[in-house]
Amino acid sequence: MKVLIVGGGGREHAIAEAVSRSKQVDKIYCAPGNGGIAELAECVPITPMEFDKLVAFAKEKKIDLTIVGMDDPLVGGIVDVFEAEGLRIFGPRKNAAILEGSKAFSKDLMKKYGIPTAAYETFDDPAKALSYLENAKFPIVLKADGLALGKGVLICNDLDEAKAGVKEIMEDKKFGAAGNHMVIEEFMTGREVSVLSFVDGKTYKLMSSAQDHKRAGDGDTGLNTGGMGNFSPSPFYTEEVDKFCREHIYGKTVEAMAKEGREFKGVIFFGLMLTEDGPKVLEYNARFGDPEAQVVLPRLKTDIIDVCNACIDGTLDSLDLDFEDKAAVCVVLASDGYPLSYEKGKLIRGLENFKGKEGYYCFHAGTKATPEGIVTNGGRVLGITAKGDTLKEARAKAYEATEWVDFDNKYMRHDIGKAIDETEE
Numbered sequence: 475m476k477v478l479i480v481g482g483g484g485r486e487h488a489i490a491e492a493v494s495r496s497k498q499v500d501k502i503y504c505a506p507g508n509g510g511i512a513e514l515a516e517c518v519p520i521t522p523m524e525f526d527k528l529v530a531f532a533k534e535k536k537i538d539l540t541i542v543g544m545d546d547p548l549v550g551g552i553v554d555v556f557e558a559e560g561l562r563i564f565g566p567r568k569n570a571a572i573l574e575g576s577k578a579f580s581k582d583l584m585k586k587y588g589i590p591t592a593a594y595e596t597f598d599d600p601a602k603a604l605s606y607l608e609n610a611k612f613p614i615v616l617k618a619d620g621l622a623l624g625k626g627v628l629i630c631n632d633l634d635e636a637k638a639g640v641k642e643i644m645e646d647k648k649f650g651a652a653g654n655h656m657v658i659e660e661f662m663t664g665r666e667v668s669v670l671s672f673v674d675g676k677t678y679k680l681m682s683s684a685q686d687h688k689r690a691g692d693g694d695t696g697l698n699t700g701g702m703g704n705f706s707p708s709p710f711y712t713e714e715v716d717k718f719c720r721e722h723i724y725g726k727t728v729e730a731m732a733k734e735g736r737e738f739k740g741v742i743f744f745g746l747m748l749t750e751d752g753p754k755v756l757e758y759n760a761r762f763g764d765p766e767a768q769v770v771l772p773r774l775k776t777d778i779i780d781v782c783n784a785c786i787d788g789t790l791d792s793l794d795l796d797f798e799d800k801a802a803v804c805v806v807l808a809s810d811g812y813p814l815s816y817e818k819g820k821l822i823r824g825l826e827n828f829k830g831k832e833g834y835y836c837f838h839a840g841t842k843a844t845p846e847g848i849v850t851n852g853g854r855v856l857g858i859t860a861k862g863d864t865l866k867e868a869r870a871k872a873y874e875a876t877e878w879v880d881f882d883n884k885y886m887r888h889d890i891g892k893a894i895d896e897t898e899e
Contacts, residue, residue: 510838
């Protein structure tokens with residue numbers, strides 16, 4: 475069969491790697507892909523939001539299954555467009571992808587169905603938001619309502635910071651139209667954990683827990699990014715936490731979406747905060763996380779094509795979802811200056827060192843193939859991932875592998891998964 479993957483980052487590279495292991499697949503295409511994905515798939519110069527071109531391509535090449543990695547096309551309705559043309563596609567329809575597309579929608583859904591989350595208010599008028607903040611308890615969290623590449627969240631420690639945040643989001647439109655509406659939310663404390671799940675509209679099956687590192691600098695300092703590294707599973711996601719989330723969060727979310735007439739098929743990413751009052755939902759994503767996919771999908775033993783088809787057909791309950799009993803750690807190699815300004819076009823050296831190295835992966839995020847070789851083409855450049863029998867072993871291997879590859883302006887955090895060492899000592 476022929477598979478088309480939509481997207482061109484590290485997550486899509488991880489999806490392509492998983493698809494390449496399927497004995498059912500003869501040919502993989504990726505639109506637009508990147509320098510690393512090109513080793514597994516034929517890259518096609520179509521951007522993820524060019525739905526008409528993607529449909530035409532899928533028809534021309536007789537694509538059997540399209541897998542969407544990115545949030546923008548899902549929220550924009552790519553699944554509806556493909557289905558209307560009789561094309562098979564994995565991901566939520568537009569009316570279900572709103573679970574990620576609108577923070578106000580997801581917060582209202584949780585309130586309506588009693589799913590634990592932080593207290594909040596929503597605003598579409600900056601003056602009313604400022605008035606509300608005059609009597610608010612700090613620190614407090616401001617969230618742009620729409621998609622903002624994981625960066626539209628500001629933690630404000632006092633009223634002055636909050637006022638500046640409202641201006642940034644709602645008036646200056648730093649995150650574009652995502653800031654037309656804003657959620658103001660209580661600040662929760664605790665450990666953050668991400669849990670990915672496959673969903674077929676009524677049944678969900680969990681993949682694995684993972685833990686992201688959003689801040690740019692060591693010690694969780696600096697600006698929020700799309701993610702500087704990840705590890706899986708999280709030692710803080712205990713059996714007790716799992717039991718609570720199954721009873722109060724996962725199934726209730728899938729049922730709530732169905733009751734609202736927004737049947738969800740695809741991947742729901744649950745961003746959780748483990749608070750003193752129990753786990754609460756920080757956010758939902760309507761697709762694989764990035765770099766969560768890079769630490770979860772390499773451990774997937776079940777054929778990903780079977781999983782995607784079961785989600786589309788509503789038969790997930792009859793499928794055994796199996797993962798390796800391994801740990802994985804991903805360290806992101808970024809361009810110095812990310813997430814603000816950074817240079818592109820730097821030649822990447824040492825990529826050949828990963829060839830034939832079992833349990834090691836070099837997922838390309840922001841790269842481009844040129845006649846001179848693979849060059850940097852984004853803020854997050856590579857996701858260096860390694861598997862191990864324990865998290866500590868996987869972490870040591872991942873950091874070892876970061877030395878195999880180099881480029882000018884290479885930057886990374888040195889404490890990804892440091893919490894692992896504390897739990898395994």
